[in-house]
Amino acid sequence: MERQPVEFLGRRFDGLMAEARTSLASFLGAQTDEIVYFPNPTTAINMVARNLSLGPGDEILASDHEYGAMDRTWRFICKKTGAQYINQPVPLPIHGDDEFIAQFWAGVNERTRVIFLSHITSSTAIIFPITEIIRRAREAGILTIIDGAHAPGQIPVNLAEIGADIYTGACHKWLCAPKGSAFLYARKEVQEWLEPLVVSWGYESEKPGPSRFLDYHEWQGTRDISAFLSVPTAIRFQQEHQWELGQARCRKLARITRQRINEVLCSPPVCPEDMFGQMFTVRLPEGTNPEELKERLYNDYRIEVPITRLNEDIFMRVSIQAYNSEEDIEKLVNAIRVLFPR
Structure with a gap:
């Protein structure tokens, strides 16, 4: 051009x-x-x-x-x-x-x-x-x-x-x-x-x-x-590259990851499994500072995830694409365990 x-x-x-x-x-x-x-x-x-x-x-x-x-x-x-x-x-x-x-x-x-x-x-x-x-x-x-x-x-x-x-x-x-x-x-x-x-x-x-x-x-x-x-x-x-196979893997990984994070946070799912794809949200505990959490996840763990609001509730949105690995998920779940100790 x-x-x-x-x-x-x-x-x-x-x-x-x-x-x-x-x-x-x-x-x-x-x-x-x-x-x-x-x-x-x-x-x-x-x-x-x-x-x-x-x-x-x-x-x-x-x-x-x-x-x-x-x-x-x-x-x-x-x-x-x-x-x-x-x-x-x-x-x-x-x-x-x-x-x-x-x-x-x-x-x-x-x-x-x-x-x-x-x-x-x-x-x-x-x-x-x-x-x-x-x-x-x-x-x-x-x-x-x-x-x-x-x-x-x-x-x-x-x-x-x-x-x-x-x-x-x-x-x-x-x-x-x-x-x-x-x-x-x-x-x-x-x-x-x-x-x-x-x-x-x-x-x-x-x-x-x-x-x-x-x-x-x-x-x-x-x-x-x-x-x-x-x-x-x-x-x-x-x-x-048979992307539909990668999408299926990502959806499966998203469901497993959502369950694991919800268990760590003692948070119920926000919707059934058939209402999300490769992207999901989990409700964060009351009192969570969204800006502070977003910065800690990035600065301490190099994890970039949006922290969103809906009315008075705060959510973390996780996206899983074909290039994401199970190691990425382990890193995220472990970070949530550290940042939200029971």
């Missing part, structure tokens, strides 16, 4: 991006013209949120487990529009999908215009049963927007089967692509009103592509698209 930027961006851009879209769409069970690349899910959700026609009395319903940047985005939009952002309480522990669905759906009313929900939560690492929520929402005429930042590469994602109106995910997390690679999926029925944050040559394009949706969102001025173009290689790498 730097050797000959005019050739790269002027002549090869469309074909390269089409190849990258096709690979990702196939991996996600979507059509090629339903996917556009974004640098991260936060940017994608900001674009969607700013396109919604909201006003006083309208409500966006989310859980109280959502990612902090997304909560801030929706509060910002509501301040501008007069709508309300509702974080429906979903207390822990959760005992199964049916319990979550009942607790969350209790927040739906005649004012609900949008449901915004994580596929896998960042703060608590729980896989939400989004497909049933989406089905109910469609019957009720409610738009569904799913934050799937942690899903691609950690659990199977088939967007056609999930059925969300809008879904965003990161490729730079569990899919192992470079930073700056994420995507937005939009059903064709909602693409018409999704205008880009940055208007450029794709607007009233002199060389229209497969759809206005792609024209509007794909060309956002001169930028480095290398991260997007790397996604097919990341997908191919996982396919060629």
